[in-house]
């Protein structure tokens with residue numbers, strides 16, 4: 001609908017992936033990653049996004065792979081700005097003359113300094129105007145939850161670096177909590193478990209592969225198994241281990257319980273009327289970590305409220321951010337305000 005000269009985009013700046021969308025569709029999804037080269041101690045970006053991802057774990061000496069976001073917040077400002085500029089250009093929205101308006105996500109509950117960093121980075125990356133939106137609010141819009149009604153809607157964004165639970169009504173967040181742990185912490189728990197039990201060290205990419213191939217939040221009726229290569233802790237030599245689902249369930253139990261507790265806390269903080277709405281409507285789960293086998297069953301069991309996976313768990317947040325630009329007049333009172 002929008003004329004070509006006034007494009008609105010949504011940007012979901014995630015710990016692991018950055019996505020850009022217009023209200024109708026996702027334009028781009030790439031790793032939040034950069035490869036740096038150092039010349040006389042001065043860093044220079046040699047690869048970003050997708051290209052940097054292909055170099056993970058195999059960069060030659062003198063180069064360094066950097067994740068500019070840690071647990072959902074900017075850790076390396078210049079790299080984030082450069083990455084955003086690169087991705088905006090690549091998504092081919094706007095032009096030097098007609099720069100897009102951008103609605104960009106921030107995790108709920110981050111400091112004003114952290115919010116300001118996201119705002120500045122997006123502005124310098126080429127946006128004409130920048131608005132910030134809490135990720136769970138964007139996700140609820142993208143998941144088509146009826147957030148404009150007085151009834152309570154609950155959504156949990158389960159990403160790579162953070163878990164954010166929120167209750168939303170009348171276009172605003174009523175109560176919310178952020179745990180700075182996500183899928184990356186599940187991988188770490190798997191690495192620790194295998195090291196302790198088998199004396200074998202798995203690389204981060206292998207841990208991710210194990211989690212996706214056989215991982216689950218609750219025991220499965222039929223165990224899955226996988227053989228992977230690690231490095232023997234003492235000899236340093238390659239060593240194969242075979243892992244089964246129940247071991248992964250055990251390995252990640254503690255981290256999952258922290259995620260459950262975060263959701264429980266938000267339910268407890270919500271007014272009773274909204275809680276009864278949530279019991280009726282269920283808890284919506286989104287983000288990559290919500291794709292873990294049995295995550296909906298774990299949440300349903302532990303919360304005593306039905307939990308379900310939304311239609312587009314990986315894309316609802318960025319689509320919601322893009323759609324939020326048009327909703328700005330109604331949302332503005334509830335969006336993060338820069339100090």
Ligand SMILES: Nc1ncnc2c1ncn2[C@@H]1O[C@H](COP(=O)(O)OP(=O)(O)OP(=O)(O)O)[C@@H](O)[C@H]1O
Pocket residue numbers: 013014015016017018071072158159160161162163182183184208211212215286287288289290291292293314
């Ligand atoms: N099928 C799957 N099973 C388990 N975990 C998965 C699966 N697919 C993706 N993930 C996990 O989802 C996470 C990525 O999710 P997502 O893209 O929502 O994160 P993000 O937006 O980059 O991070 P955040 O929102 O925390 O800043 C990774 O930790 C990844 O391991």
Ligand SMILES: [Mg+2]
Pocket residue numbers: 012013014015135157159160287317
């Ligand atoms: Mg995310």
